Amino acid sequence: MEVMTKIQSHPTKNNLFNKVRKAFSNENNPPNSHGNNNGPQKPMADNNGPGRIKTGMQSAGNREKNMEKAAKKEGKEVRMETKNLNIRYGTTVAVDNVSLPIYNHMVTALIGPSGCGKTTFLRALNRMHDLTRDAVISGEVLLDGKNIYDPRVNPVTIRRKIGMVFQKPTPFPTMSIYDNVVAGLKLVGIKNRKLLDEVCEKALKQAALFEEVKDRLKSPGGSLSGGQQQRLSIARALAIEPEVILMDEPTSSLDPKSTAKIEDLIVELRKNYSIIIVTHNLAQATRVSDYSIFMYLGQLIEYGKTHKLFNNPKDTRTENYISGKFG
Amino acid sequence: MQSDLLKRPLPVIYRWLGDKIFLTVVVLLGLTIIFLALSMAWVLYKEGSLAIHQFGVIGFLKGSVWDPGVQYVFGALPFIFGTMVTSIGALAIAFFPAIAIAIFMAEYAPSWLSKIIENLVHLIAAIPSVVVGIWGIFVFAPWMRETVYLPVVNFATEHYPSLLPVLGSPIGYGMTTATIILALMIIPFTTALTRDAIDKVPREQREAAWALGATRWEVIRMAVIPYARGGIMAGTMLSFGRAIGETMAVAMLIGNKNNFPFSIFGPAATMPSVIINEFREAVGNMHLSSLMAIGLALFAISLIVNLVAAYISRKLSITGGQAI
Ligand SMILES: Nc1ncnc2c1ncn2[C@@H]1O[C@H](COP(=O)(O)OP(=O)(O)OP(=O)(O)O)[C@@H](O)[C@H]1O
Ligand SMILES: [Mg+2]
Numbered sequence: 001m002e003v004m005t006k007i008q009s010h011p012t013k014n015n016l017f018n019k020v021r022k023a024f025s026n027e028n029n030p031p032n033s034h035g036n037n038n039g040p041q042k043p044m045a046d047n048n049g050p051g052r053i054k055t056g057m058q059s060a061g062n063r064e065k066n067m068e069k070a071a072k073k074e075g076k077e078v079r080m081e082t083k084n085l086n087i088r089y090g091t092t093v094a095v096d097n098v099s100l101p102i103y104n105h106m107v108t109a110l111i112g113p114s115g116c117g118k119t120t121f122l123r124a125l126n127r128m129h130d131l132t133r134d135a136v137i138s139g140e141v142l143l144d145g146k147n148i149y150d151p152r153v154n155p156v157t158i159r160r161k162i163g164m165v166f167q168k169p170t171p172f173p174t175m176s177i178y179d180n181v182v183a184g185l186k187l188v189g190i191k192n193r194k195l196l197d198e199v200c201e202k203a204l205k206q207a208a209l210f211e212e213v214k215d216r217l218k219s220p221g222g223s224l225s226g227g228q229q230q231r232l233s234i235a236r237a238l239a240i241e242p243e244v245i246l247m248d249e250p251t252s253s254l255d256p257k258s259t260a261k262i263e264d265l266i267v268e269l270r271k272n273y274s275i276i277i278v279t280h281n282l283a284q285a286t287r288v289s290d291y292s293i294f295m296y297l298g299q300l301i302e303y304g305k306t307h308k309l310f311n312n313p314k315d316t317r318t319e320n321y322i323s324g325k326f327g
Numbered sequence: 328m329q330s331d332l333l334k335r336p337l338p339v340i341y342r343w344l345g346d347k348i349f350l351t352v353v354v355l356l357g358l359t360i361i362f363l364a365l366s367m368a369w370v371l372y373k374e375g376s377l378a379i380h381q382f383g384v385i386g387f388l389k390g391s392v393w394d395p396g397v398q399y400v401f402g403a404l405p406f407i408f409g410t411m412v413t414s415i416g417a418l419a420i421a422f423f424p425a426i427a428i429a430i431f432m433a434e435y436a437p438s439w440l441s442k443i444i445e446n447l448v449h450l451i452a453a454i455p456s457v458v459v460g461i462w463g464i465f466v467f468a469p470w471m472r473e474t475v476y477l478p479v480v481n482f483a484t485e486h487y488p489s490l491l492p493v494l495g496s497p498i499g500y501g502m503t504t505a506t507i508i509l510a511l512m513i514i515p516f517t518t519a520l521t522r523d524a525i526d527k528v529p530r531e532q533r534e535a536a537w538a539l540g541a542t543r544w545e546v547i548r549m550a551v552i553p554y555a556r557g558g559i560m561a562g563t564m565l566s567f568g569r570a571i572g573e574t575m576a577v578a579m580l581i582g583n584k585n586n587f588p589f590s591i592f593g594p595a596a597t598m599p600s601v602i603i604n605e606f607r608e609a610v611g612n613m614h615l616s617s618l619m620a621i622g623l624a625l626f627a628i629s630l631i632v633n634l635v636a637a638y639i640s641r642k643l644s645i646t647g648g649q650a651i
Contacts, residue, residue: 131537170535174553183549184539233535240539265348 047241061266076089078163079104079274080125080244085139087120087129094135098150100245107270109289109306110278113321114126117298125276126142126162128153134327136175141261143244151195160184163242167249169229171221180232184240206269207235234265247277262286281323286310293296294318368626375620377612387620393601395586397607400616402625403598405587410597410625412589413502413577414570417509422563425517432518432545433525445522452515460579463508465499468580471507476592481514485545495590500582500593508580509570524558525551555641564636568629596624598625 052099055181074151080102085094102108110118120135127148129135148158162205171180179186181200190196200217204210209231210261221232230250237245247266251259266288280284285292285306293307294315302318313319372379382390390402401582429449432441476497483490495501498572536550552559582594583604589595596604598621609615 126538128534129539131534141552156540156542159538164533164534164538166531166538170531172532172535172550172553173558183536184541186538187545187549188539236535236539 010112032265034100043215076106077104078102078142081140081142081145082121082125083140083142085121085137085141086126087117087135087137089120089136091224093298095124095153097294098138098298098300099139100293100300100303102274102276103291104274105270105272106290107266107275107277107288108278108291108293109285110293110295111280111282111285111321112281112293112295112301114280116220116295120294121295122164122248122276122278124244125246126159126164127242128159128164130155160188160240160243162244162246163237163240164231165245165247167252169226169233169253171229172184172234173220173222173223175221177221177232179226180221181235181237188240202241203235206238206265208265209235220221221241227254227261230254230258231262231265234262242273244274244276247275249280252280259284282310296321318321337393368623371619371623371626375623377615378620379616387617388624390588393617395468395605395611398612399611399614401620403588403617403621405585406596406598406601406621407624408587409502409581409595410571410591410599410628413506413509413581413597414567414594416502416506417513417570418563418567420507420510421514421517421566425566426559427475427512428514428518429521430547430551433522434543434551441565445480448515448518451511452519455480456512456573456575457579458483459508459512460576462582463504463576467508468499468504471504472497476503482594492588493590495593496584497592498594500580501591501593502560502581502589502590505577505581505595505597512576513570516569517562520562520565521555521559524555528554529557533602557630557640561636563642564632564639566600566633568636571632572599572625572629574603578603578604598628 017324025184027264047300078101078136081100085095085098086093096117098121099184107249110122112118118264120129123129125141126136137149143158143161145197146153146163148155162197175183181203182190182196183186185196185199201210201214204213209228212228213232216223224232234250243299251262254262263284266277269275270290277288289306291304292309293300294302294309294313294317296317302313304314309318313322344593379387380408382401387401388407390400390401391404391447392398392402393405394400416602428444432444436444475497480491480497483494532550532554538548541549567595577597578600581600583596583600584594585601602618602622602625604616605614609618
């Protein structure tokens with residue numbers, strides 16, 4: 001289990017990226033630097049320590065381990081990791097003991113029938129559950145080997161590193177398109193107009209929206225079409241240079257054309273980011289993702305290379321799901 | 328059996344009749360309210376027409392002398408001025424505390440505390456105006472006189488005697504006292520309306536801000552307040568309307584001085600206060616008619632304020648992620 005805490009040196013992108021990142025990096029990062037690699041796995045109270053997996057989970061654990069080995073062989077790095085993640089709402093268990101790695105510069109699709117806990121799982125990855133307080137979380141979520149639920153970690157810093165795009169487009173309706181895109185940068189006190197202009201243009205270009213809005217950056221974000229609003233939401237998430245982007249059914253409210261644009265975008269973004277995308281659209285999962293996770297009733301059933309999982313599923317439940325027998 | 332029943336359509340005549348009856352009732356009720364308002368305005372106009380014809384609409388509104396005793400001349404300006412100054416002043420005092428309380432209730436306080444505050448706010452809003460007035464007369468006004476007005480006036484007497492006419496006599500009953508009491512009375516109202524507006528902000532908006540790494544306060548500034556601004560402004564306008572019309576407590580505390588010059592601490596009068604104070608004693612037709620005309624002006628101002636509130640709320644409200 002200890003293989004995966006490899007601390008990343010971030011690939012250098014370009015000057016702009018670094019400038020922006022610098023602005024974030026001085027944020028209250030807790031003194032959590034356990035220089036060695038086995039350090040941060042602090043098991044939570046009500047869990048088995050990592051590595052001591054119950055017999056029932058054995059096969060899943062082995063599979064995961066094998067995958068990691070395979071991945072290492074291919075030179076894949078683990079960016080995030082969950083360990084024995086349990087999430088429940090009251091007595092409803094929504095996520096049941098999920099342990100998995102998320103690879104760097106990969107698109108990972110999260111699939112499964114409605115209500116199986118995909119959204120709940122995803123929101124645990126950037127501590128969005130902190131806000132509602134109805135979810136009880138145990139286990140660990142590691143980002144670059146550090147547990148983001150460590151009490152010394154400031155969730156605000158985590159959310160800047162792990163961006164999120166929601167199912168419904170959520171532009172701030174009273175802000176202009178421009179202000180929407182740079183909203184996250186203004187939060188950290190970046191006021192340099194030139195830098196903001198640059199980031200705005202770059203993010204809009206990445207989100208394949210620039211051409212459509214370049215002449216009306218000052219008009220309100222709410223004045224765009226649904227598909228444009230969703231791309232604006234993506235641009236806004238990209239502008240703060242997160243390291244991981246979580247997307248919860250980002251195209252479910254969009255027409256095929258906008259969907260295609262966003263899918264292209266995801267494939268493109270993979271060069272710079274690690275992406276986890278929840279989708280009900282299996283064709284979409286095969287089109288955009290490198291790895292796929294199949295969840296069922298809160299449990300991780302199968303996780304592997306997308307083409308393997310879809311062409312050659314190991315679990316009958318996965319097979320049933322992808323062949324449309326349920327869900 | 329049951330499905331059979333459901334399948335059989337209701338005879339058309341019943342459905343038609345039901346719709347018609349409902350429609351008629353609703354329309355009648357609506358018309359009654361409009362009719363009541365119009366007839367009230369008409370009565371005010373009829374009773375006030377004597378004064379309006381005598382002085383002219385503009386002349387009456389601009390007239391700064393109110394003298395039922397000797398000259399028998401009536402002008403509404405002192406009261407319009409008094410109403411505006413006290414209401415705007417009260418709004419200025421009440422606005423930020425009310426917004427702060429509402430934000431605290433909606434965003435920071437745990438729900439039990441938020442409930443307690445909400446009940447307190449409702450309780451304060453329910454205190455009858457005359458009770459607030461009595462408290463003002465016996466407690467607040469004397470306290471203000473001793474701790475604020477007298478020291479300030481004494482200081483001014485020594486150092487800036489030229490300011491004394493502006494400050495006015497520190498008797499305790501006057502414009503400042505009335506304004507502060509008015510502010511206290513509209514805080515619960517503004518708070519409740521602001522809270523409603525904040526509660527309407529969709530969770531997605533907040534989450535979008537959270538996901539950008541906003542702190543609690545930044546979420547409020549970035550997502551909550553801009554989204555709720557229409558509701559907050561409309562609520563503020565409605566509170567302003569309340570302040571304009573507030574009668575009893577103001578009449579009890581403002582000192583009732585019918586003519587300029589008004590001063591900061593000294594007595595003044597508002598449109599409602601002059602009506603309630605002089606109605607019983609008004610013997611002359613012109614005097615009575617002038618009071619009615621003031622009533623008409625008050626009616627018109629309140630109506631305008633409410634219409635503006637409705638307009639703001641429509642203009643600035645946000646539907647479906649779209650700022651209209
Ligand atoms: N706020 C909540 N309070 C209580 N139970 C919840 C809450 N949110 C989700 N649940 C429950 O947790 C389980 C997982 O929900 P979740 O939203 O994660 O499913 P999902 O896989 O995202 O489904 P879908 O594909 O329909 O979006 C469901 O049984 C759901 O009813
Ligand atoms: Mg979901």
